[in-house]
Amino acid sequence: MSGQSLLVPGEITPVRSVPGNIRRPEYVGKPAPTPYTGPEIQDADTIERMRIASRIAAQAMEEAAKHIAPGVTTDELDRVAHEFMIDHGAYPSTLGYRGFPKSLCSSLNEVICHGIPDSTVLRDGDIVNLDVTAYINGVHGDNNATYLCGDVDEESRLLVERTRESLNRAIKAVRPGRQINVIGRVIESYAKRFGYGVVRDFTGHGINSSFHSGLIIPHYDSPHATTVMQPGMTFTIEPMLTLGTHEYDMWEDGWTVVTKDRKRTAQFEHTLVVTETGAEILTLP
Numbered sequence: 001m002s003g004q005s006l007l008v009p010g011e012i013t014p015v016r017s018v019p020g021n022i023r024r025p026e027y028v029g030k031p032a033p034t035p036y037t038g039p040e041i042q043d044a045d046t047i048e049r050m051r052i053a054s055r056i057a058a059q060a061m062e063e064a065a066k067h068i069a070p071g072v073t074t075d076e077l078d079r080v081a082h083e084f085m086i087d088h089g090a091y092p093s094t095l096g097y098r099g100f101p102k103s104l105c106s107s108l109n110e111v112i113c114h115g116i117p118d119s120t121v122l123r124d125g126d127i128v129n130l131d132v133t134a135y136i137n138g139v140h141g142d143n144n145a146t147y148l149c150g151d152v153d154e155e156s157r158l159l160v161e162r163t164r165e166s167l168n169r170a171i172k173a174v175r176p177g178r179q180i181n182v183i184g185r186v187i188e189s190y191a192k193r194f195g196y197g198v199v200r201d202f203t204g205h206g207i208n209s210s211f212h213s214g215l216i217i218p219h220y221d222s223p224h225a226t227t228v229m230q231p232g233m234t235f236t237i238e239p240m241l242t243l244g245t246h247e248y249d250m251w252e253d254g255w256t257v258v259t260k261d262r263k264r265t266a267q268f269e270h271t272l273v274v275t276e277t278g279a280e281i282l283t284l285p
Contacts, residue, residue, distance in 0.1 A: 004125055006262055007108055009251060013075050015101055016082050018091060025135050025211065028096040036210035041232035046139060046208060047273050047282075050234060050265035053090065054141025054271045054282035056260055057134035060084040062285045064104065064132070070124040070150050072108035077130065078117035081121055084132050092139050093133035100255060105131035106142070112240050112248055112257040112265045113202050124150035127160055130266050133211065142236050143283035146266040155243065156264050159196070163241045163266040166190050170219075170237050174229060174272060174279035181225035184218040187239045190224050195247035199265070202257065204236040207271055229274050234282075238269030 013251075018024070027033035042050070064081040082103035085092050092103030100116070105274055107115035107129040109120070115129075122128060131144035146160045166187045173186045191198050198220045206215030218225050219239040244263035251258065272279045 003122060004109060006110060007120065007258075009253065010116045010120040011099060011118060016079070016095070016103060017088055018095070020093050021268065022086060023087060023136070023138070025093060025097075025140075025222055027211070032098055033211065036213040038209065040206050040213060040215050040234075041230055042208050042234050042273070043232070047099045047232070047234065049137040049139045050141055050208065050271065050273070051282050052142070053134045053136045055285065056085060056088045056090045057132045057141040057143050058281075058283045060134060061068070061104075061130050061132040061145065064130055065145070065147050068128050068147050068149050070122055072122050073084050073113070074108070074117040074120045074122070077106055078102045078104050081130070081132050090136040093135045097211060105129075105235060107131070107267070108256045109264050110262045112199055112242070112259060113267060114255040114257055116253060116255055122149045125152050126150070126173065127152060127156050127264060127266060139209050140207050141271065141283055142207055142211075142271050144238060144267055144269040146268060150196040156244065157168040159241060159243055159264060160266045162190070162196070163239060164268045166239045166241060167237060167268040170239065170279065171270065171272065171279050174274060176229050176231050176274055176276065178229050180217060180228070180229060181222050181240070182236055184225065185221040188220045189231065191241050197242035197244055199240035199242065199246045199248070202240060204238045204269070206235045208234050211245060231272040231274050231276050234271065236269055236271050238267060240265055240267040246255060
């Protein structure tokens, strides 16, 4: 495994501005979003709007990823994604969500999720997860991916490749009439082949006009995830696999989640809509 030193919090720059003509989600400026009470099955108009939001999110993530290199700060990656989204008329969904101060999440190495972009400088050999969500026309699109920075060790590179593959396999398992828990069953069974941990306390989620609708998509075989998938349901799948334990610690910032054993972790995510025959990936650039 990489011999990189563990991460420490950096300096967070001031909140980036968003032009006043860009529509904000209802939760901006509030301590928490209003609970979603609408349907998990979306109509054709909502899904079409989600295609637009999802495409912008995917393109913004792709643009930020082009800047991943040793010496670049995670705050710079945030700037790139932020400017891309507002240039395309979208609001960065994470900005102001429950007080989160940035326009993407940047989670390096042992950070499972929700890392805050700051003055941290990328190092040769890091693995870098970017999580980008865009809000436009009243709906959200959410995706993330883990990238290699410079010369990454074989163990970490394989973890990244296999985490991506676990998402691909889970998407193929989506079918109307199946229970949600088939998704986690596929991910967990694949991860166990390599001795990886599967993070349990952070999950995929329903998404539509709400960033997190209340629908939970576990990435392990949960006996409680018995909701039956139906055409028109929209949700994310975002497995987080680890080289060690799935247990975690939280930094004092209340956001940054790190593996308890400080071993590396990777994550990939797409926003999907269930179709009559499977799933359509909405977050394609």
